[in-house]
Amino acid sequence: MSAMRERFYEIAREALDEDERVAVVTAQIGTESIGEHPRHFDVGIREQLMIGVAAGLALEGRRPVAHSYTPFLVERPWEFLKLDLGHNDLGAVLVSTGASYDAARSGRTHQAPEDVALVAALPGWTIHVPGHPDELEASFRRSLAGDDRVYIRLSEEENHARVDAGGFTVLRRGAPGAALALAVGPTLTPLLEAAVDRDVTLAYLSTVRPFPHDAVREALGEGSAVVLVEPYLSGTSASEMSAALVDRPHRLLALGVPNAEFRHYGTGREHRAAHGLDAAGIARSLQRFLG
């Protein structure tokens, strides 16, 4: 089990014991890891019901956490996210596991690189893409204390170290006019390796919605080239980047999982390499884009 997933279950168990507002709804994924509790409801393999039940719990003042594999938490019941939660103005914390291709061996049905774009298409959601179990812990604990709509995306891929400041962080400043290279979540480690000898401003983002428009503008400074590396569907945040830089002439390279029917099994590592999201792949893209 991934380190993020283990940490999530640990905090969920603790929250159930300590906070009477918290309720957890599962659909046969993570059920045993969370364990029996009067406010843990496993509804069987019924994901539309899972989201509806979360909304109903929120209607009664609870803080529901819904959890499943990425495609079954976001894609299958997407209209329930839109209506039961969004349109009814009810909050929940949705925590997915599996990311884009953690279950590479299981094939396309268990891969969901579209998830962040789908959630981001709905108004009012906060989206966290932690790159380290400690970042997951911080965002999850913060989310439990709120009453808004939050999506947290767990992944097997993680960075070597956590980045403490939540949201947007500049890790290294390039010379004036240097390109901005922005890593989202677990793409930081390969981006750091790919850009080690380059004069770029390196930044990290683990909360992709709301998108930090002002901080991105500030980080780019006098530069005009932007590289955005996301561990899910390529271009998911490209429109946000364009909005942030609407009055700045700029070039944008948006890296991510291509929008293609990718018929391969294997490992996550192989998928990452095939999508050009490992250090070598990102280095090649930087070379083409920045020279």
Added chain:
Amino acid sequence: MAITTTLGYDDLPALLTRLTGDVKHDRSSLSTLDVLWVLYDRVLGEGDRFLLSKGHGPAAFYAVLAAKGIVPVEALDGFGSFDSRLGYHPDRVLAPGVEFSSGSLGHGLAVGVGSALTGRRVWCLVGDAELDEGSNWEAIQYAGRVGLSSLTAIVVDNDSSEHGWPGGLERRFMLEGWAALRVDGRDHEQLEAALRPDPEGTRPRCVVAEVEAR
């Protein structure tokens, strides 16, 4: 919810006219009218929740809410217009007394299950054609298995499901572990008896309220 009686059942036609502009009311287009009246007039109490899952054709719902003083009568004017709080599908953020925003079929029962899991008494109204949506059955199966006795599903049956329910809807609910019965959806005494809270109940309840075929 706090319910204050202001107008009676006989005032509903005038409220409906104010709402839709139609002087004559076709009963079949108001399939839910008597169920809603009985709920708000005789059944729902403080702290109870009503979720209208079948959100289309909400004129009867708004008229009953207005009769009970929950929606201001003036709000009925301009039904469906740009600034109206009352649209062709109810929005709980806009309309007073509306506890669930519906329109897309097959959502209310699942939300009702979540609400009832906290111990809240919940009545959820669905239509027989709405039950075509598979999401309802996720909720019906689970509520039955866990014996969610604080949940009552009211199925207004005007025989509008395209492919019908051979063998009857009640039997399907019963097979899933519900207590189910069929009543005359225009008979206020029958409806009241079937819908009143049952503190002794150990299973979720389904009340099929049969009205004129559409």
